[in-house]
Amino acid sequence: MPLQLADVIAPPEGIDQEYLWTLNFGPQHPATHTTLRLILTLDGETVVKAVPDIGYLHSGFEKLGEHLDYNQYVTIVDRMNYVSPVANEIAWFHSVETLLGIELTPRCKYLRTIFAELMRIHDHCLSCGAAALDLGALTAFFYLFVEREKIYDLSEAASGQRFHPSYLRLGGLLRDVDDHWVDMVRSFVKNFPKNYGDVARLLNRNRIFIERTRGIGILPKDEAINTSSSGPVARASGVVRDVRRDNPYLAYPELDFKVVCATTGDCYSRYLVRMEEMLESIKIIEQCIERLPPGPVNVDVDSKVVLPNQTSVYRSIEGLIQHFELIMSNRRWQTPVDEVYAATEAPNGELGFYIVGDGSGVAYRARTRPPSFIHFALFPRLIVGHQISDVVAVLGSLNIIAAELDR
Amino acid sequence: MTHDEVLKLLRDRFGADAITPSQFRDNQRVTIPAEYVLAVLETLKRDAGFDFLSDLSAADYLHYPNARDRFGVWYVLANTITGMRLVVKTWVNDPDPTLPSVYALWNGADWMEREVYDMYGIVFEGHPDLRRVLMPDEYTAFPLRKDYPMRGKGERHNFAVITRAES
Numbered sequence: 001m002p003l004q005l006a007d008v009i010a011p012p013e014g015i016d017q018e019y020l021w022t023l024n025f026g027p028q029h030p031a032t033h034t035t036l037r038l039i040l041t042l043d044g045e046t047v048v049k050a051v052p053d054i055g056y057l058h059s060g061f062e063k064l065g066e067h068l069d070y071n072q073y074v075t076i077v078d079r080m081n082y083v084s085p086v087a088n089e090i091a092w093f094h095s096v097e098t099l100l101g102i103e104l105t106p107r108c109k110y111l112r113t114i115f116a117e118l119m120r121i122h123d124h125c126l127s128c129g130a131a132a133l134d135l136g137a138l139t140a141f142f143y144l145f146v147e148r149e150k151i152y153d154l155s156e157a158a159s160g161q162r163f164h165p166s167y168l169r170l171g172g173l174l175r176d177v178d179d180h181w182v183d184m185v186r187s188f189v190k191n192f193p194k195n196y197g198d199v200a201r202l203l204n205r206n207r208i209f210i211e212r213t214r215g216i217g218i219l220p221k222d223e224a225i226n227t228s229s230s231g232p233v234a235r236a237s238g239v240v241r242d243v244r245r246d247n248p249y250l251a252y253p254e255l256d257f258k259v260v261c262a263t264t265g266d267c268y269s270r271y272l273v274r275m276e277e278m279l280e281s282i283k284i285i286e287q288c289i290e291r292l293p294p295g296p297v298n299v300d301v302d303s304k305v306v307l308p309n310q311t312s313v314y315r316s317i318e319g320l321i322q323h324f325e326l327i328m329s330n331r332r333w334q335t336p337v338d339e340v341y342a343a344t345e346a347p348n349g350e351l352g353f354y355i356v357g358d359g360s361g362v363a364y365r366a367r368t369r370p371p372s373f374i375h376f377a378l379f380p381r382l383i384v385g386h387q388i389s390d391v392v393a394v395l396g397s398l399n400i401i402a403a404e405l406d407r
Numbered sequence: 408m409t410h411d412e413v414l415k416l417l418r419d420r421f422g423a424d425a426i427t428p429s430q431f432r433d434n435q436r437v438t439i440p441a442e443y444v445l446a447v448l449e450t451l452k453r454d455a456g457f458d459f460l461s462d463l464s465a466a467d468y469l470h471y472p473n474a475r476d477r478f479g480v481w482y483v484l485a486n487t488i489t490g491m492r493l494v495v496k497t498w499v500n501d502p503d504p505t506l507p508s509v510y511a512l513w514n515g516a517d518w519m520e521r522e523v524y525d526m527y528g529i530v531f532e533g534h535p536d537l538r539r540v541l542m543p544d545e546y547t548a549f550p551l552r553k554d555y556p557m558r559g560k561g562e563r564h565n566f567a568v569i570t571r572a573e574s
Contacts (some may be wrong), residue, residue: 055541062526063550067557098432125551171449221468225487228460228515239487241459246490247433337472338431341462341483354481365466369483377518406541 020048023388024332027056031134031392034402036376038391046386057406063364069332070096070170073366078164080368081404083126084119086155087346088404089168095342095353096170096248096363099287100335102305104250106293113251114288115158115167116344117281121192122151123347123399124232124274124281131271131396132203135212140199147195150188157181170333171306172298185289189282194269200275204367213267217382217394220265228374228379231349233398236273237265243345244304254291257284267397305333348372348399372404410435413455413493420450428526436494439544444497445507452512457484457493460513465523469553478504478529499529508534 022088026037035056063079065073068385076093078085090112097104104112152162158177167174178321205207219229224237234241242259244252260276262269298306301319307326312319335357343352349371358364361404375398382394408416417426417437427438439447451457462483467476476498483492499506508531509516520531521540528549531537539546546562548555 055539055543058541060550063557101432171436223514225458226514228513228519230461241487241490247492294550336431339466340432340434341481341492342433343461350461352462352483354462354464354483356471358471364471367462367464369462369464373522374515377515 036402047383050383052379055406057402061407071362075166078166081401083401084123084347085164086115087119090116091344091351092353093168094344095355097344099340099355099357102171102274105296107295108253108297110288110292114285117284118151120281120347121278123236124278125400128274134392134396140202143195143199176297189286213393215392216267218266227378231371232273233375236262236270238263241352243343255284255287267393270397335359370404372401376400376405408455434494438496441497441499448509456486459487460515461485463516463519465527471513476500504529507532510534511512
């Protein structure tokens, strides 16, 4: 029953094969940004058929998830969508905490929300910048990378690591942030709109950019729902769906924000939706930072899910025992023998984890619902009929991250 | 439509024996026999407003406590208007784990079903292009099954080393 690759790359029926030619695009190509491959059947410069071939970066993350415990797996989750690492951690621990039934402290909820929105800006900066870069507008890419650099600094100040922070822990965070970090976020929020405005003025009404993106890769609304697309890709097609609003988590029920939507569903509207979402994220961060509650960042130590602090491990027998219980591989957490699906609104779309717990501290099955994987399946239907130069425009607007695509 | 109304709709149409509802935390779950999958999902899509397939995947319950069947496959549905979710779960077994494809209902199932086939060897009948998606085409094992070791079975030796001149 399984088809061979040769059958798949054969030209569509009814089309004379004589003048069609096949172009191999990737897996190493500057415009794919990551390792993914496309086999394009072309009629002159028009794409007649596109067959994506993925798996070049497959590294068995989900198998590893069945062998690493809930806290250890956070380092792997970080590397899925490495453009917005903390957003993956938030999704992972949202599922694990739903499985274990842990209610976070208010301060932790707000800090995680700030991080979720910082990561949304982080991701959209790259995706809008790279989309423009592929179409020849290099300046916007540099301007947006200045902002990304500041978010890297925020990651570093909070967790000690820039690229893969591994900042979250089950039931809380690695450590609390200090006042200096809060001031850094305040100054980021204050200065972001200026740089953002420069980019918006460079691109939003730029005739070359608009002509390269408007009307390209149109995804109608019904098709967007039917193909399970989510996040900015679906919202650009008019699907008013946002997990933050529909199935609220963290501090989102208490915050005021808009769900940004467009109706056209082409590359240009996906770009615009991402740009507007950055401003909404800034608004959310502003609200969170002003309301940031005091208090502990981890859940109570007596709940037996968080590691006790160093002093109590060294100075008290209870602390030492609890540390031992959580670290030893035959003890760890007591999980229910049940399974749960919980999703968050990651920058790229709905990022969920389906976790099957078997009573031990290691997930029996840790399924990721990766938005990149589902969006890349859309690619053949978006590109057919467009020019070969539009391939990079559509790829850029879908924001495919191969590490998340292949896991 | 509330969750109880959805359950009533399913019970009326397929009989109370076929539908096993359960709840864990905020997840509403319905377990159904494999032969009803397509009909139940079609009913849920057409009549209960679950127009969005959030997730489709599987797990191998080989060493799971008190498990009677080998593979569990779940469909996480969502309603894009109300935000309501429902997990539909079914079981399939060796030697030929087979399920009907839901590609006709949701085109988004395309790659998700291919991934399940790739990782567990569950065949989705009626899928238009059921090939391996992540592993190479020549691969013979199903790596996410529980009887497959984490460090592999030495498949690397089966793949010839290609020199630069041959490539």
